[in-house]
Amino acid sequence: MTYARPSFxxxxxxxxxxGRSRREYEGTISTLCAGCGHDxxxxxxxxxxxxxxxxxxxxxxxxxxxCSSKTPAYFVGKSHGFNSVHGRMPSVAxxxxxxxxxxxxIGVSGDGDTASIGMGQFVHAIRRNLNxxxxxxxxxxxxxxxxxxxxxxDEGSINKSGVENQFQGxxxxxxxxxxxxxxxxxxxxGDKTQLIPLIKAGLKHPGFALLDVISPCVTFxxxxxxxxxxxxxxxxxxxxxxxxxxxxKEEILHQQETGTTKYIPLHDDSIIKVNKLAADWNPLNxxxxxxxxxxxxxxxxxxxxxxxxxDQSKDLHAILNTTNTPLNQLVQSQLTPSxxxxxxxxxxxx
Amino acid sequence: xxxxDIKNPEYFHKVVDCQYACPAxxxxxxxxxxxxxxxYNEAYMINWVSNVFPGVLGRTCDRPCxxxxxxxxxxxEPVAICRLKRVAADYKxxxxxxxxxxxxxxxxxxxxxxxxxxxxxTVARDLAPIGYELDLYDEQFAGxxxxxxxxxxxxLPEEVLNEEVGYIINMGxxxxxxxxxxxxxxxxxxxxxAVFVGSGAPKGKDLPDLEGRNDNVNNIHIGINWLAxxxxxxxxxxxKKVLVIGGGNTAMDCCRTSRRLGGEDVRVVVxxxxxEMKASxxxxxxxxxxxxxxxxxxxxxxxxxxxxxxxxxxFEVVEAQYQNGKRSLVPTGQKVLMEADDIILAIGQxxxxxxxxxxxxxxxxxxxxPKVNEKTFQSTNPKVFFGGDAAFGxxxxxxxxxxxxxxxxxxxLYCSGKNVDERPAPHTNLYLQKMGIHEWAYDNQTSDDDRxxxxxxxxxxxxxxxxxxxxxxxxxxxxxKEAQRCLNCDVQTVFTESKCIECDAxxxxxxxxxxxxxxxxxxxxxxxxxxxxxxxxxxxxxxxxILPTLRVMVKDENLCLHCGLCSExxxxxxxxxxxxxxxxxxxxxx
Numbered sequence: 007m008t009y010a011r012p013s014f015x016x017x018x019x020x021x022x023x024x025g026r027s028r029r030e031y032e033g034t035i036s037t038l039c040a041g042c043g044h045d046x047x048x049x050x051x052x053x054x055x056x057x058x059x060x061x062x063x064x065x066x067x068x069x070x071x072x073c074s075s076k077t078p079a080y081f082v083g084k085s086h087g088f089n090s091v092h093g094r095m096p097s098v099a100x101x102x103x104x105x106x107x108x109x110x111x112i113g114v115s116g117d118g119d120t121a122s123i124g125m126g127q128f129v130h131a132i133r134r135n136l137n138x139x140x141x142x143x144x145x146x147x148x149x150x151x152x153x154x155x156x157x158x159x160d161e162g163s164i165n166k167s168g169v170e171n172q173f174q175g176x177x178x179x180x181x182x183x184x185x186x187x188x189x190x191x192x193x194x195x196g197d198k199t200q201l202i203p204l205i206k207a208g209l210k211h212p213g214f215a216l217l218d219v220i221s222p223c224v225t226f227x228x229x230x231x232x233x234x235x236x237x238x239x240x241x242x243x244x245x246x247x248x249x250x251x252x253x254x255k256e257e258i259l260h261q262q263e264t265g266t267t268k269y270i271p272l273h274d275d276s277i278i279k280v281n282k283l284a285a286d287w288n289p290l291n292x293x294x295x296x297x298x299x300x301x302x303x304x305x306x307x308x309x310x311x312x313x314x315x316x317d318q319s320k321d322l323h324a325i326l327n328t329t330n331t332p333l334n335q336l337v338q339s340q341l342t343p344s345x346x347x348x349x350x351x352x353x354x355x356x
Numbered sequence: 357x358x359x360x361d362i363k364n365p366e367y368f369h370k371v372v373d374c375q376y377a378c379p380a381x382x383x384x385x386x387x388x389x390x391x392x393x394x395x396y397n398e399a400y401m402i403n404w405v406s407n408v409f410p411g412v413l414g415r416t417c418d419r420p421c422x423x424x425x426x427x428x429x430x431x432x433e434p435v436a437i438c439r440l441k442r443v444a445a446d447y448k449x450x451x452x453x454x455x456x457x458x459x460x461x462x463x464x465x466x467x468x469x470x471x472x473x474x475x476x477x478t479v480a481r482d483l484a485p486i487g488y489e490l491d492l493y494d495e496q497f498a499g500x501x502x503x504x505x506x507x508x509x510x511x512l513p514e515e516v517l518n519e520e521v522g523y524i525i526n527m528g529x530x531x532x533x534x535x536x537x538x539x540x541x542x543x544x545x546x547x548x549x550a551v552f553v554g555s556g557a558p559k560g561k562d563l564p565d566l567e568g569r570n571d572n573v574n575n576i577h578i579g580i581n582w583l584a585x586x587x588x589x590x591x592x593x594x595x596k597k598v599l600v601i602g603g604g605n606t607a608m609d610c611c612r613t614s615r616r617l618g619g620e621d622v623r624v625v626v627x628x629x630x631x632e633m634k635a636s637x638x639x640x641x642x643x644x645x646x647x648x649x650x651x652x653x654x655x656x657x658x659x660x661x662x663x664x665x666x667x668x669x670x671f672e673v674v675e676a677q678y679q680n681g682k683r684s685l686v687p688t689g690q691k692v693l694m695e696a697d698d699i700i701l702a703i704g705q706x707x708x709x710x711x712x713x714x715x716x717x718x719x720x721x722x723x724x725x726p727k728v729n730e731k732t733f734q735s736t737n738p739k740v741f742f743g744g745d746a747a748f749g750x751x752x753x754x755x756x757x758x759x760x761x762x763x764x765x766x767x768x769l770y771c772s773g774k775n776v777d778e779r780p781a782p783h784t785n786l787y788l789q790k791m792g793i794h795e796w797a798y799d800n801q802t803s804d805d806d807r808x809x810x811x812x813x814x815x816x817x818x819x820x821x822x823x824x825x826x827x828x829x830x831x832x833x834x835x836x837k838e839a840q841r842c843l844n845c846d847v848q849t850v851f852t853e854s855k856c857i858e859c860d861a862x863x864x865x866x867x868x869x870x871x872x873x874x875x876x877x878x879x880x881x882x883x884x885x886x887x888x889x890x891x892x893x894x895x896x897x898x899x900x901x902i903l904p905t906l907r908v909m910v911k912d913e914n915l916c917l918h919c920g921l922c923s924e925x926x927x928x929x930x931x932x933x934x935x936x937x938x939x940x941x942x943x944x945x946x
Contacts, residue, residue: 009794009924010801011865011867011919011921012801012802012867012917012919013802013804013867014430014431014802014867014868014915014917015867015868015869016868016869016870016888016915017430017915018888018889018891018915019869019888019889028869035865036865036925039927040861040924040925040926040927041857041859041861041925041926041927041928042859042861043859045860045861045864045865045925046859046860046861046864048864049860049863049864195859195860196858196859196860198860222859224857224859224927228857236857236858236859237857237904240858240904240905
């Protein structure tokens with residue numbers, strides 16, 4: 007007669023490369039509705055961080071308001087977190103990223119938090135190429151206020167009360183491409199084999215990685231006629247590719263690229279291995295990606311997988327040419343210019 | 357793999373590891389929950405229906421259930437199932453009104469039972485309430501068999517045994533105590549409809565050819581006979597220096613009894629290495645607690661006597677060597693002499709049927725044991741059934757009880773003119789457990805407690821009184837906490853494919869990563885790509901039919917905590933927790 011997770015775990019699951027068990031990446035038990043897609047995304051984040059061997063205290067989770075924004079409590083409990091005001095997560099994230107470039111940032115938002123109240127913030131975070139994995143848990147409705155259509159609800163989608171949506175939905179991936187996001191991908195909460203590698207690639211990508219995850223709302227938007235239900239997604243999903251994040255040390259670069267396999271090296275120590283499923287698509291070419299996205303949409307399909315990646319991405323810190331030492335670690339003696347330097351600066355204004 | 361057929365009564369039965377391992381298939385989690393609820397009478401009766409001697413077994417069972425307990429796979433120690441059973445027996449009130457008596461009208465069939473041990477008493481218990489007339493023969497003055505003669509009172513008080521034997525005898529059984537059956541042929545001529553032989557394995561092994569064996573007869577004892585003589589008051593003291601030869605549970609009883617009859621320097625001397633001794637670990641522990649040292653890898657060479665007086669025994673030290681999984685004890689040449697006033701041989705026991713004529717249709721095999729059908733317990737003479745140690749050699753009480761149930765069923769089928777090979781199916785039922793949001797009919801919280809130890813009486817007292825019980829048993833508080841450690845493996849995770857929307861909620865929440873949705877495959881290959889390794893082949897995979905995404909749900913039953921979270925997080929009730937009750941078919945359904 008209780009709702010608590012037992013403390014026993016499967017003793018046969020090996021620890022990761024930094025000697026941590028999967029349990030150390032879990033959060034508290036979810037209070038979302040049973041079957042919520044968001045919980046699957048949380049599970050995928052746990053698995054991705056565990057497999058990558060990220061130290062939990064090297065991770066910072068930021069969110070706004072909404073069902074989606076509750077989830078940082080449900081994954082990687084021993085990391086940093088900030089639950090901000092509705093739609094204002096990008097500002098807080100910008101501050102955090104500026105202050106400490108050494109942390110790995112995950113921003114979690116929903117379709118309301120991103121595409122409605124937070125749109126003004128969202129676009130500028132992209133424009134600045136903030137080094138963050140920005141996940142939108144996109145269910146096309148306002149689940150926390152009983153399921154009204156959101157700004158990403160597709161035109162013609164029928165909500166739970168039987169009303170058809172009259173307005174055009176915002177395509178976050180299309181928007182991201184237009185605004186210059188340096189990694190754009192879409193996935194589905196019900197497909198972890200696709201989702202986990204995308205999360206890993208997003209965490210590694212140096213710049214703004216937009217991951218739009220269709221995440222059905224079981225309570226308000228999983229009915230027949232909805233375009234964001236489990237069934238609809240499974241029937242209309244089209245994947246660009248099957249990707250994998252491979253640590254560099256595995257030395258697969260010498261492997262020959264084929265017509266369908268592509269290797270995209272990232273700045274640090276790893277590469278994205280892309281097995282292309284879609285023809286006439288080049289993930290490194292924005293025009294090709296934009297065309298592919300529009301093409302799928304015109305056919306009534308939902309394009310998923312990696313859509314676009316800029317392998318020459320320069321993140322905000324690189325653009326601003328900041329010091330290697332995180333700004334929050336610079337002490338007063340390093341920040342205050344010496345008398346001689348001050349004289350020099352002042353002389354420049356004379 | 358083919359979809360799992362959960363309608364097969366054995367599938368969910370196997371998930372209840374303790375019940376499956378119990379020879380009598382006692383519904384363990386069911387009675388443990390009742391103990392936690394303080395409903396001791398009901399807990400006792402569930403035991404009594406299945407294993408007939410809850411008070412006896414709660415103290416002395418070999419507990420095959422405990423090594424099987426799932427708890428021992430997720431942490432160090434299994435639930436103390438055996439000692440919880442004793443709690444039910446200790447704290448019950450008067451249960452006589454719950455025990456069936458003989459019916460008003462008999463069915464006209466008459467059965468003879470040879471030996472009054474657990475097997476025969478179980479047959480009597482199953483047949484008396486349905487109208488059989490039963491004649492029970494035993495050479496002792498009371499029923500109980502080896503439970504009375506071999507298990508010392510400091511482990512099993514006489515009152516406990518008398519009470520549970522009494523429940524059966526009072527069902528209108530005609531007892532013929534102090535009556536040694538010397539001819540089965542004669543018995544068969546007495547117009548019985550069937551005869552059940554539950555005469556045990558009464559012959560203790562000796563070392564007849566060892567040098568010096570015949571020089572002294574008074575101070576060299578056969579373990580089981582010596583224990584019986586102590587139990588019946590014929591022997592009440594022993595020398596100060598005692599050697600007990602053998603490493604089984606009888607040896608443990610002999611050495612501990614010796615300590616109570618005046619033995620000061622009591623040693624156990626065994627041929628095998630310590631970790632290969634046959635005795636149960638807890639019995640070895642209890643012996644060690646009573647300051648009894650173990651001398652392992654010592655093989656007896658000769659009895660040392662002087663003018664007919666026992667002086668000791670000489671041993672040769674051996675070394676265990678292993679080749680192709682076979683052990684051989686190789687002599688090292690080193691010889692050791694140990695002084696002794698008495699030597700007790702506890703090196704095994706055997707079946708012995710000098711009283712069964714070889715001309716009455718009962719075939720014997722090459723070891724001179726009767727040929728007995730392993731399922732029906734019928735011998736080659738269709739009228740004669742065997743059970744307990746008499747059937748397949750020395751085992752234990754719970755096995756004898758299990759044999760008794762099956763034999764009683766066979767006897768009933770035989771006497772009704774039916775085919776004994778056509779066994780009735782077990783009685784099974786699945787009960788819904790969901791009562792509301794976060795509310796279940798069972799306590800699904802998993803306790804983090806380690807196994808609790810049963811308190812013991814003070815050694816200074818128990819060693820002075822051979823009848824003083826050493827184990828005090830759990831009190832109700834400890835019993836509750838220990839009962840809470842049970843994982844409720846009988847509350848099954850039942851999966852309905854047609855309801856599943858493949859949202860992964862169960863996969864994400866499962867604490868032990870039991871559940872995987874993946875494409876189907878052949879078992880070995882499928883096991884290799886589950887979310888967590890599934891190395892334990894004895895634990896089944898629960899595989900669903902093909903789902904809309906062309907995948908299947910695969911659940912490795914091995915480490916499931918039965919916490920119910922998969923069902924709790926399932927939006928469509930595709931997972932449901934349902935209590936599975938399994939009762940073997942018996943002659944008398946209670």
